[in-house]
Amino acid sequence: MALKGMDIFKLLPKSNCKKCGNPTCMAFAMKVAAGGITIDKCPDISAEALAALSEASAPPMKKLAFGKDLQLGGETVLFRHDKTFVSKSLYSVSVSAADVDAKLPGIQLIDYDRIGEQMRVDVVNVEFTGDSGKFVDAAKKAQGAGRAGIILEVTDAAAAKAALDAVKADKPILNGANAGNWEAFNKLATEAGVILGVGGKNLDEIYDTVLKLEGAGNKNLVVDVTAGSIKETFANAVELRRAALKDNDRSSGYPSIVNLHKLAGGDENLQIALASLFTLKYGSIIILSTMSYATALPLYGLRQNVFTDPQKPMKMEPKIYPVNGADENSIVALTVDFALSYFVINGELERSGVPVNLVVADAGGYSVLTSWAAGKFSAGTISKFFKEAGIEGKVKSRNLLIPGKVAVLKGELEENLPGWKILVGPNEAAGVVKWLKDFKG
Numbered sequence: 267m268a269l270k271g272m273d274i275f276k277l278l279p280k281s282n283c284k285k286c287g288n289p290t291c292m293a294f295a296m297k298v299a300a301g302g303i304t305i306d307k308c309p310d311i312s313a314e315a316l317a318a319l320s321e322a323s324a325p326p327m328k329k330l331a332f333g334k335d336l337q338l339g340g341e342t343v344l345f346r347h348d349k350t351f352v353s354k355s356l357y358s359v360s361v362s363a364a365d366v367d368a369k370l371p372g373i374q375l376i377d378y379d380r381i382g383e384q385m386r387v388d389v390v391n392v393e394f395t396g397d398s399g400k401f402v403d404a405a406k407k408a409q410g411a412g413r414a415g416i417i418l419e420v421t422d423a424a425a426a427k428a429a430l431d432a433v434k435a436d437k438p439i440l441n442g443a444n445a446g447n448w449e450a451f452n453k454l455a456t457e458a459g460v461i462l463g464v465g466g467k468n469l470d471e472i473y474d475t476v477l478k479l480e481g482a483g484n485k486n487l488v489v490d491v492t493a494g495s496i497k498e499t500f501a502n503a504v505e506l507r508r509a510a511l512k513d514n515d516r517s518s519g520y521p522s523i524v525n526l527h528k529l530a531g532g533d534e535n536l537q538i539a540l541a542s543l544f545t546l547k548y549g550s551i552i553i554l555s556t557m558s559y560a561t562a563l564p565l566y567g568l569r570q571n572v573f574t575d576p577q578k579p580m581k582m583e584p585k586i587y588p589v590n591g592a593d594e595n596s597i598v599a600l601t602v603d604f605a606l607s608y609f610v611i612n613g614e615l616e617r618s619g620v621p622v623n624l625v626v627a628d629a630g631g632y633s634v635l636t637s638w639a640a641g642k643f644s645a646g647t648i649s650k651f652f653k654e655a656g657i658e659g660k661v662k663s664r665n666l667l668i669p670g671k672v673a674v675l676k677g678e679l680e681e682n683l684p685g686w687k688i689l690v691g692p693n694e695a696a697g698v699v700k701w702l703k704d705f706k707g
């Protein structure tokens with residue numbers, strides 16, 4: 267929350283001593299409010315005032331570190347079109363003692379790069395099903411799966427303690443505090459230095475428990491908004507976020523857990539539809555029953571779009587991408603580094619079944635025509651990129667297929683890239699399948 271100059275002024279010593287380089291305390295306060303100077307430049311400010319100011323100027327929603335380099339919360343806006351969201355939703359798969367061995371290998375299979383971001387199941391949720399010893403074993407197996415985070419979903423204090431003792435080095439979330447057990451769980455979580463998940467019958471009950479935990483000095487919390495129905499869970503997630511960001515209620519300003527494993531009854535398609543919904547509104551950690559490549563691809567693609575700054579186009583790394591097992595003698599195709607252009611043409615090249623070396627040129631992250639119009643995809647920039655990236659040393663073929671929309675570059679490219687045969691492809695990517703099949707190199 268932005269602080270007003272008068273709020274800051276009230277906390278200053280008001281001696282007008284000028285040690286901060288300002289003529290008066292009021293001038294200093296106005297400068298702090300405008301972001302021109304930091305509050306610690308007043309040497310006489312009390313520790314209490316400093317603490318009060320940093321509390322008041324903290325974001326309305328807690329930002330928490332979790333597991334291995336994971337981050338939750340810290341959001342400042344309700345809508346992504348206002349400003350980019352801060353912490354991407356994390357996806358988790360739930361395991362229990364009964365199915366941990368069957369599920370973990372599948373979880374580890376999801377591991378691929380998309381536009382520079384590694385897509386994985388971020389978190390393993392370990393569900394307690396009644397046997398403490400088996401719960402601890404499942405938690406250890408989850409720890410061994412090498413994911414970035416673990417959630418211990420348990421409301422039994424003895425089982426929680428045993429599992430925490432086993433895996434607390436990985437800084438799991440202990441998700442199980444409620445109106446009945448919050449004191450014992452608060453003790454367990456604070457002693458282990460881990461985030462505590464708070465649940466309850468409804469949002470009112472959860473809120474009361476959060477107030478009690480805050481009163482006991484614990485603000486290292488997440489709220490499990492999962493209720494008995496999809497509708498109520500959605501209402502909880504939205505209400506919590508709105509109360510934090512619109513009403514500036516700090517006791518609502520905690521990241522959330524949404525457990526679709528409980529809500530979707532194992533229906534994989536329903537889970538993915540709901541996971542997409544809660545990625546937008548407002549699941550910090552979304553727990554699913556299962557995850558496969560088929561369900562991961564659209565979900566992770568959506569997340570990458572939602573949590574990327576729309577002002578910065580998603581770019582591929584400029585380099586050669588061999589398609590269909592291409593070797594150095596395969597035809598070379600050229601495209602730009604705008605991610606969408608890459609994915610469209612790459613899909614069509616794969617569909618053709620013809621081995622092709624796809625060269626993604628540095629074009630500022632714009633599409634073919636936009637980058638051409640901006641002078642970022644010209645014969646000069648392309649030949650410069652070919653030299654800098656050493657393309658001629660990496661492939662032996664001298665057949666270069668360029669997009670039909672920039673056919674105008676053919677003549678100049680032939681001059682700038684001597685020895686290359688410049689081939690003009692179809693106007694639309696879909697036409698490249700037939701073009702390649704008909705091509706006799």
Ligand code: SF4
Pocket residue numbers: 278279280281282283284285286287288289290291294307308309310311
């Ligand atoms: Fe006021 Fe502190 Fe600046 Fe002195 S140093 S004028 S007390 S703000």
